[in-house]
Amino acid sequence: MTPDLERAAEKVAEQFAGPGGTLAVVKGGVVLIKKAWGYANTSEGRCMTAETIFPICSVTKQFTCALLLDLFPDAEVALAERLRAFLPSLGTQRPTIRDLCNNQSGIRDYATLSILAGGAAEATFDRANARAILEQTASLQFAPGTEYCYSNSNFHILASLIEEATGTDFGALLRERLFAPAKMTTAKLVTDSATYPSDCTGYEGNFESGFFAAVNRSHWIGDAGISASLEDLISWERYLQEASKWEGSLYNRIATEQSFIDGTPAPYGYGLAHGLVGNVKVVGHTGGMRGWRIHRTFASDAGVSAIVMFNHEANAKEAAESLIASATGSGNGTDSSAVSRYYVNGSEALLAEVVSDPPHGVMVVAEGDETIICPALANPINETAHLDEDQLEPPMAERRRVFKKLGSAAGKKLEGRFFCPELAATLVVRETSGITYASFHGPLGKSDLFILKSLGEDVWQTPNLRSIDVAPGPLSIMRRISPDGTLVLLVSAPLARNVAFSYIG
Missing domain, CATH: 3.40.710.10 (DD-peptidase/beta-lactamase superfamily)
Structure with a gap:
């Protein structure tokens, strides 16, 4: 040593x-x-x-x-039908076993979805609860194999399929084989x-x-x-x-x-x-x-x-x-000083925050990940990154996304009840003494009230809500009007993006 x-x-x-x-x-x-x-x-x-x-x-x-x-040397063949049966509500666009292993399935993280279903952080959450959420999966965050998004759901499914296919306890298999x-x-x-x-x-x-x-x-x-x-x-x-x-x-x-x-x-x-x-x-x-x-x-x-x-x-x-x-003998670490400005991708309800501006780089937090990029704000940084006063294109392995700079906070109030049929959950938003609060009500229960902070026009952010797993980071909430004229709130977290809640009263 x-x-x-x-x-x-x-x-x-x-x-x-x-x-x-x-x-x-x-x-x-x-x-x-x-x-x-x-x-x-x-x-x-x-x-x-x-x-x-x-x-x-x-x-x-x-x-x-x-x-x-x-x-299973050929897991794609051996487990294909079991994977199909595990996700009965999903349409024809289905992930492979490899997509699950690589976090490229597009399946949202069930631990994060438990928040949107009203689950309390310290409540009992068992395999039956997880299975119920996953069986309701009717949409994906992206086409399988095209992007990366970390999701506990992928590996929960893999372990369940292994147990079902072998008829043997997962723990016993781990002991024997590894x-x-x-x-x-x-x-x-x-x-x-x-x-x-x-x-x-x-x-x-x-x-x-x-x-x-x-x-x-x-x-x-x-x-x-x-x-x-x-x-x-x-x-x-x-x-x-x-x-x-x-x-x-x-x-x-x-x-x-x-x-x-x-x-x-x-x-x-x-x-x-x-x-x-x-x-x-x-x-x-x-x-x-x-x-x-x-x-x-x-x-x-x-x-x-x-x-x-x-x-x-x-x-x-x-x-x-x-x-x-x-x-x-390698080096790591960066030096930074704090700044803060927000950029938004409206089509996918994603939020990015520039949280520091050190002499040799800008730290961008997008989708839960921190990335250091160069400070040349008016020029292309590399093939996949660009930052200026109006637009951010952070370097992301899965694909290039454009984030527009968020304008100043607007005075519009946000109140009402909004329903997500995929989760059978309701987001209740109310204003008290000029401050906006919200709560999720769903099959897993009713969450505590939490403050919504206005970041800009039609964009709010929650505190870092606790869940059954590590807290997933603040949720972003974006107000939109659907093509049929319905008022919709798009709720996104780093591990579960673009979940739609429609206004019901």
């Missing part, structure tokens, strides 16, 4: 301070550093260790895809988030608000659900690092960069995100739910993996990438 790596590991515990955490860096199967700090439970004074069990949340997705390919070969001795599938892990507590909050125990009552399978310790994930990295040496290995099959239907490279495939730390290519995934953040990533060319696990909500991805940067 180098002094730089040791300092970087110490910095993680300081910079991303919270109740506790663990980390490791593995190179060529050898553990360069392993560290645990803080408390697994602050009220009981239970110390964090490398054996402490965490829910690894969405890191589960790569296990789901590996299991799929291990069991955990045992990788020597992940304490890893297990625990679908009910209210019951795990027993020896560690996840905490919401921060130093400003204080930390408090998070409550989760959702059931996960395929999209999340695996619980594992740092030691288990170290074993997984060793297993993957060895497998990466062999062409055609299960790991290389899920780690191969994917593409869209037109051949354009895609940023995500088979439960793994492809990216860069400095100039080093990495493949990995973040996991998170209320009270937990996990990230594992592998720089295959350098043969180095990093794992970070927090029982609080600090940025585990940033922490893990700082370890990769230190271990490989």
Whole structure:
């Protein structure tokens, strides 16, 4: 272990301070550093260790895809009819198994849709609830294979199809086909988030608000659900690092960069995100739910993996990438100073916000992702990005979109009841003391009232509403008139876009 790596590991515990955490860096199967700090439970004074069990949340997705390919070499044929039956309300434009694995299906995220159906963040949400939402899916966000949008629904469906086709419990298949070969001795599938892990507590909050125990009552399978310790994930990295040496290995099959239907490279495939730390290519995934953040990533060319696990909500991805940067000598990070202006894509009810304007780049938040682009505001930036005072074209892998600068806030009031038949849900909007509030009422219940902030003409934004998963980011609400003259509110979140609620009174 180098002094730089040791300092970087110490910095993680300081910079991303919270109740506790663990980390490791593995190179060529050898553990360069392993560290645990803080408390697994602050009220009981239970110390964090490398054996402490965490829910690894969405890191589960790569296990789901590996299991799929291990069991079904030709999954498109083997599972096609079952996939069709799982989405009975969908028309002729249907995603493939590959589209699900690559987050290119166009199916909206069921956890986000649960908000629009009136679900409370801490209510029990089980597989039957998820199945009911997915069975009602009658439209897609985009044509399958043409765009990327992260969606838990894809991997929930994959795990369900695997169970149905094999007649075997998903957890048993994971133990037999993946955990045992990788020597992940304490890893297990625990679908009910209210019951795990027993020896560690996840905490919401921060130093400003204080930390408090998070409550989760959702059931996960395929999209999340695996619980594992740092030691288990170290074993997984060793297993993957060895497998990466062999062409055609299960790991290389899920780690191969994917593409869209037109051949354009895609940023995500088979439960793994492809990216860069400095100039080093990495493949990995973040996991998170209320009270937990996990990230594992592998720089295959350098043969180095990093794992970070927090029982609080600090940025585990940033922490893990700082370890990769230190271990490989690459740089990462940017400096910025805050600004804020909004741009809107009216046809798809999408909102983009320029949140900083550093000397060497502009940070744009669009569809939940942060992108750094050049500051030459009046000139084309590259083949896929352009920003000026009136128009934004952020770089997006799936396709180029135009966002027009949003005008100043208008004085029109927004009130009434708006219905979405696809979700059987109603959005109720009212004004009290000059402030606009709203609430979702649907088959899962009635949400608390939340404030709607006017951003400009016919555009509002909600606070970051909590859901059964990590909060999806603020919802944007845009008022439109349909061709038949009906007043419509288009509701969008990064993982569920352009959901229409029509005025009913």
